[in-house]
Amino acid sequence: MRNLNTFLLTFFAFMAMTSAAFAQNVLGPVGGQTSGQIIQLFGLLSVLAIAPGILVMVTCFPRFVIVFSILRAGIGLQSTPANIILISLSLFMTFYVMSPVLDEAWETGIQPLMAEQINEETAFQRTIEPFRGFMEKNVRDKDIGLFTELAEERGQNVQNSAGVVDIRVLIPAFMISEIRRGFEIGFLVVLPFLVIDLIVATIVMAMGMMMLPPSVVSLPFKILFFVMIDGWNILVGNLVRSVI
Known part of the structure; x- marks a missing residue:
């Protein structure tokens, strides 16, 4: 329960701090208590709308949900497991x-900010750094290079004197890296089911049953195969291990 509260409160405060900083600029200097109230107010109003986008941008959620969607399509099931099950599983794995x-x-x-030990700007920098480290470990150099090159073509400076890449470049590069890895893993997942489809289609055609869709025959075998090898255990375990 403590970890779940930490998860929710971190996203809550992370997305509210920008609104608090804006209010401080408009209303003038405010105390730590007022800043905390602003964070709570604006965070409560905005967290439901912004949290899904933040979750997709800076976490491994896209990788998980893409693989599960490809798995469902590879088995041949249209709505089982339901979308809410796949999304919930991806969410809790994330x-x-x-x-x-x-x-x-x-x-x-977040904690130092709530304790009035640091200001909003420092809190934002300290909050984003762990996410930056996670993204840097999981992003491809090629994708970083792509967005760096695009920014330089537009006359934008995306690196500081220490060579640290701007977060505006790191986030989109990380997103396309995660999408690519999701498709790579999904391709490997769907291959066994493709083999089953080919075998069943060959047998059905050889028996002269032209009007019988091979997918109808292969579906029970694919489900049986996935259950017999304990597919969910293997897939989820390897997905978690694939994240650095």
């Missing part, structure tokens, strides 16, 4: 994988 990052962001950025 929470499981990202727990160390979220704990670090909470302890170094």
